[in-house]
Amino acid sequence: METRIKEVMSNVFDIDISMINFQSSPDNIENWDSLKHMNLIIALEEEFDIEFNDDEIIDSMNYALILNILEDKN
Amino acid sequence: MKYSEIIRLNHELEGKLEGAEYKVAILSNIMVHQSKDICEYLLRIESINTKVVIGEYDNIVQDSEKNQDSDAVVIFWEACNFIDGLQYKIDLFSDKEFNGIVNKIKLEIDIVLSALKNTSIVIINKFSSLIFDQFSLSDNNLRRLIDILNKHLKDSVRVNTRLVDVDGIISRLSIKSATDLRYYHSSKTLYSVEFYKEYFENIKYFFFAANGKTKKALIFDCDNTLWKGILAEDGFDGIEIFQEIQYLALCLIKKGVIIGLCSKNNPEDVDNVLENHPDMVLRNDNIVIKKINWDNKVLNLKSIAEDLNIGLESLVFIDDSDFEVGLIKQKLPDVKVFQVPSKKHEYRLMMKIVSNLFYNTSITEEDAQKNKMYKEQVERSKVKNKAVNIESYLVSLGISITVYLDNISQSSRISQLTQKTNQFNLTTKRYTESDINSLILDVEKIVISIEVEDKYGQSGLTGLAILCKKSLMIDTLLLSCRVLGRNIEYKFLDIVIDIANKNSIKTLKAKYIKTKKNQQVNDFYNQCGFNITDRSDNISQYSLDINKYKYKHIKYIKAINGN
Numbered sequence: 001m002e003t004r005i006k007e008v009m010s011n012v013f014d015i016d017i018s019m020i021n022f023q024s025s026p027d028n029i030e031n032w033d034s035l036k037h038m039n040l041i042i043a044l045e046e047e048f049d050i051e052f053n054d055d056e057i058i059d060s061m062n063y064a065l066i067l068n069i070l071e072d073k074n
Numbered sequence: 075m076k077y078s079e080i081i082r083l084n085h086e087l088e089g090k091l092e093g094a095e096y097k098v099a100i101l102s103n104i105m106v107h108q109s110k111d112i113c114e115y116l117l118r119i120e121s122i123n124t125k126v127v128i129g130e131y132d133n134i135v136q137d138s139e140k141n142q143d144s145d146a147v148v149i150f151w152e153a154c155n156f157i158d159g160l161q162y163k164i165d166l167f168s169d170k171e172f173n174g175i176v177n178k179i180k181l182e183i184d185i186v187l188s189a190l191k192n193t194s195i196v197i198i199n200k201f202s203s204l205i206f207d208q209f210s211l212s213d214n215n216l217r218r219l220i221d222i223l224n225k226h227l228k229d230s231v232r233v234n235t236r237l238v239d240v241d242g243i244i245s246r247l248s249i250k251s252a253t254d255l256r257y258y259h260s261s262k263t264l265y266s267v268e269f270y271k272e273y274f275e276n277i278k279y280f281f282f283a284a285n286g287k288t289k290k291a292l293i294f295d296c297d298n299t300l301w302k303g304i305l306a307e308d309g310f311d312g313i314e315i316f317q318e319i320q321y322l323a324l325c326l327i328k329k330g331v332i333i334g335l336c337s338k339n340n341p342e343d344v345d346n347v348l349e350n351h352p353d354m355v356l357r358n359d360n361i362v363i364k365k366i367n368w369d370n371k372v373l374n375l376k377s378i379a380e381d382l383n384i385g386l387e388s389l390v391f392i393d394d395s396d397f398e399v400g401l402i403k404q405k406l407p408d409v410k411v412f413q414v415p416s417k418k419h420e421y422r423l424m425m426k427i428v429s430n431l432f433y434n435t436s437i438t439e440e441d442a443q444k445n446k447m448y449k450e451q452v453e454r455s456k457v458k459n460k461a462v463n464i465e466s467y468l469v470s471l472g473i474s475i476t477v478y479l480d481n482i483s484q485s486s487r488i489s490q491l492t493q494k495t496n497q498f499n500l501t502t503k504r505y506t507e508s509d510i511n512s513l514i515l516d517v518e519k520i521v522i523s524i525e526v527e528d529k530y531g532q533s534g535l536t537g538l539a540i541l542c543k544k545s546l547m548i549d550t551l552l553l554s555c556r557v558l559g560r561n562i563e564y565k566f567l568d569i570v571i572d573i574a575n576k577n578s579i580k581t582l583k584a585k586y587i588k589t590k591k592n593q594q595v596n597d598f599y600n601q602c603g604f605n606i607t608d609r610s611d612n613i614s615q616y617s618l619d620i621n622k623y624k625y626k627h628i629k630y631i632k633a634i635n636g637n
Contacts, residue, residue, distance in 0.1 A: 038261060042267055047078060
């Protein structure tokens, strides 16, 4: 699951997959703005066939939290 | 394909395509950011070097002014965000409030359409209430508003504008998968990624036409393609004609599409069906070219392209056999191939997709005649094969050219010609009908168009030159491939130079801009006595002292003044 999340993030933010780690967040990924965040959520929902609720959309503002949320959902 | 994969592949294509950038501006009063990668990707894989710019949120009116120089503008104008929450407020509106909204939006439509009047293509979605109104079965204020505004939209569109029935696209997907109302309330994002995929898949044909990517000929296999059954085995009485498919082919003929056959069969058996089968819809007259033999289909399709004098990328081929479809896909990747689906009702749907590939910005009377014209072209090639001396063959054709200057009644056909002509086209500039109208009305520009006729028939409007008096430049010089190989190009240049001379142009400049398809004319100006003044990889510049030009005076081509 980690690789799949990273792949989606690397596609959406147009950065190399090796750049993504547990610290990755809008603070250190320049491309991660509010518009790209929405693209990321949509892409993750499609990839894992799940739906984020409103709180989760707001919470998932770094890689570690995204992983948490997705693990909970599976 | 998944959204994140589209984003990745789109990034990979960025900056890798040749050709001028094709700028598409998407304007909206809701958030439509997911459309960018999807639109770019679907056009980039067709080699259109697309760049999408998304307008400011809810700023359609101002953005229309700012983006009028784009190659295309797409507008998502959502009724329910005319004002925030319109969908739940409107039923409480007084007449005065209702009319206020109507008048405001009508005025905005007028401003937007007028700001974009010179933009090549404007695509506007018709207003829709479907998403917010899905549970209401009877008329209400929202629907009334939408009907009034759609009528206004329809009455105000110009030649450059296409209205899209977005309800059709939503219905095909279902409202549930076309939208994501969650995001609508949080961030005014109304449509899902699924929606954008389907939407741009449907409207991409508008962009194809503007980029010279429209297909020209549809070639059918026969057995299990035009009819059910195998003629050589089931026999004349044993086959069942696919009438609906053939009717759809007839509709395409009316739009100017060439229909041909490429089938492994005995030619006399197929002719017998074409002439005598009572259920057939397509007849010999409708079929421009036939390659009915036992040779391989790669050779046959190649020779179809040659005989018609069009590129392989202009061909669409339909066959039922895995083998043939696979073979053509591998050996002739430029040909667009479709396989007949095993379920008959799916075949009809597939034909609708096939038809879209022939989308034309406008249908002219000449299109309807085109099948006939190409048939004459095939007749000419036959005579050409017999005639050894090409010159005497050309003399025997009795060719005449009718020349028109700034003829506004032809602007639709002239525009089509700039969009479709790839081979004999020195600068490959694509113009829409409204572009041509402005060129014709501009006194600094001379738009010269020609029609060609010979003893086999009329080729219609087949040549165009645009002269710019101010810059002394031949902006455009092109001839349809239908009339090539008859020295018409030399006669036409004589005519163009004569017109330049009469307009007191002493030194004439010209340009060759290289594309993938116009190799055959890379030396044309040089051959005709122009001096080269500058050459780079893709552009050669020429100049000509008109007094020194040697007219070719081709005697067997007659020139007639059409004005």
